[in-house]
Amino acid sequence: MPPPRTEPSPEGIVETTARLHHRPLVSDRPVVTLARPDTRAVESARPRRLAVRLHPRAAAAAVCLVLGLGLIGGAVTGSWLTGEDSGQGARGAFAVAGSLWHSAPVDRFFPPTVDGTDAGPGGADRTWTRIAVAPDSGCQDAFDPLLRQALAPVGCLRLLRATYTDATRSHVTTVGLLFTRADAAAMGALKRRFEDGGLDRRTDLMPRPYAAKGTVAAGFGDAQRASWTISVRTDAPVVVYAVSGFADGRTVSEPQPAADAMKTGATTAPAQAGLGDEAAGLADRVEAALRKTFASATEKPS
Template sequence: MAPGAVLGAGRPVVAFGEPEGYDERGRGRTLGGRVRVGPRTAAATACVVLGLGLIGGAVTGSWLTGDSGKGGAAGTFAAVGSMWHSIPVDQLFPPTVEGRGAGPGGADRTWTRVAVAPDSGCQDAFDPLLRKALAPVGCARLLRATYTDATQSYVTTVGLLFTKADATAMGSLAARFKAEGLDRRTDLMPRPYAAEDTVAAAFGDKQRASWTISVLTDAPVVVYAVSGWADGRTVDAPQPAGDAMQSGATTAPAQAGLGHEAQGLADRIERGFRKTVGSATEKPS
């Protein structure tokens, strides 16, 4: 999967590689010829589908609610960890994301996608210490997109890191991030994706203003976002989104609502991803 896109006069154009089951535009394609199925085979298949439907429903319920219960954890990991290559880019990173109540004071937000990053792995996507902190879970695939707000004043890169880890390793990483406050350290930040000929062209490391990192424990995925001003101004003191969103916060990122930009977009990309995976794993009863 090698996504890439830029903002044009209309909807961004996205070019993908050829993931299994989809063409370069994310449309379904036939993987083989039709196979004739006899009555006995059809009956057996129906039984298998029914059984898979019951299992898939249980896994979906666990995934959608964020519950990594023991019974469904293995199935959830198996389903989610291998689905990045078959989900169209517009479902992972929609062209437009609505954020009702996501802004300061409960204001609504709308984000427009300006670019989808080419698949480049994880090597240059994180500060060195963050890359080292994430190393125990590995990097199977990193997908990123950059968005701007309705006024094109802010830009935010959101990422989905698909790891190689099992549930135990993800749980350990999440516990470490929480115990050591790794998601709050300014020397462990995700890097933005700056796309040429877009409002995010000047969005580099020195322009990072606020960020959030979430290590999921019910799937081998790390969700993150980093935000900044679209005019390329540098930021001397970046602030984690959780702090920037606090009532009474007076820093420049907080006053501008950049904590809300990062957290709000990350939350909604994660919700959409959960919904997409849930739909993909559901089976007709």
Template sequence: MPDPALSWSSASYGDTSAVGPGRPVVSLAQPDVYGGETRFRPFSGRAVLAAACAVLGLGLIGGALTGSWLTGDGSADAGARTAFTAAGTLWHSVPVDQLFPPTVEGDGAGPGGADRTWIRIAVAPDTGCADAFDPLLRKALAPVGCQRLLRATYTDETQSYVTTVGLLFTKADDTAMRALRTRFGDENLDRRTDLMPRPYAAKNTVADDFTDAQRASWTISVLTDAPVVTYAVSGWSDGRGVDAPQPAEDAMASGTTTAVAQAGLGHEAKGLADRVERALRKTVSSPTKQPS
């Protein structure tokens, strides 16, 4: 049973051990506050026979259903639906450290296959989406609704870059999530600079100045096996503005010579988002390990 103090319902959360001396302190903002007598007749021979047949029939049906469950016949769709539904509840049932680990290792996630390590410096309170996205992105996501938004901000080992990663838990079913994913792909909505996610600027950390103007690279992924949209947005930790942000896929392309690409900020966003998404999928696929 996970420590309740590490759950999303905890009033506050802090962790300084992963950062070490001189490193930014993990902080968590205060969460928003969610008559007659009965006569018996003897059984006839026919009644006894009928009862025996009924019991035998039920046994055969039950055996067939059990066999089907054990072999997986006809259970794939039901299992997928169950996992999809379960995923939608993770925002309040899974500890913070399971969704956003204090340290995330990115083997081969950097430019040229270099290893990366990201250190969590702040976890935002779980909120709605009213002020978390630019108006156009909020409009694009509106068809699936917003149940809850979880966010955390990380820095690299040198504290040169900051990256906010988010998990938007929607109100949609799998059909609506597939439709949204198709639209994002067909219309390249994940590449438009007017649809970038907003960062979480954590006060008194190296991400203090990580505002909209500092957004350098980003990635957005609409899942179809869970009612979740994952994203990440990265920038420099020194607060410098960015005139020409690039989607992570473009910034990671071979031969790209922009400042964003050469700094590896596309790798920061994409690498961290991918690993948080993997952790989410692993949690969904391991229901027996979920907290009660």
């Protein structure tokens, strides 16, 4: 039979507890102290969120930039889709100018009256009145053979001509607009050829006049040609020319290009009569009207 269990007295419990608190704990196991883990490498590997505060103005500018790039991209994409660029736009305007011969009224090309302020010898004023308009035609009989050959590379689409007389009705001048089949490059090449070779000054390369029956220009033929000028345009497929002579039908043995007849001290019959000024002055005014017509036809609506 086991001995009876005795409960420890309160005094014994207190004494035992006191001994435990003051007795050092000894263990056979080594004590390992764990240092605080280094989390810097882990934190550096984590993606960081960039918190950027933009000033309101800077934010608005950024929005505008994005929208602007979008509009530019859309415009570029649109030009790719439509096949339009600055070069093609220029080619389109060139083609429009070349087609005006059958759409613009004749008065736009050859006004009934042309004022030439300071267009005469010594800066005298001139006024020219249109007396005849030739039916639009080809170029077969409009030029001397060598001139027709020189113009052949650009082709002949249509030829428009009109004949004018001055206020005294003593001079007559035919102005012509040759609409070619060429592009801008071909017109540029033709202009260089005329300038480099002096083709606009040769007496065997002259345009012919339009002698309208029943007018003061009825006797204006090849032998009556006194002065002329030829201008090859590069902004449109057009060659502008003018040829002048006396209204009384007199023959001119030494025709002279307008640029030479207008020089100071020139003593030829065309120079003394001011026929170089007649040809150059009228051609310049008709060419200016032509440029205005081109600009009106090719400008884009706003």
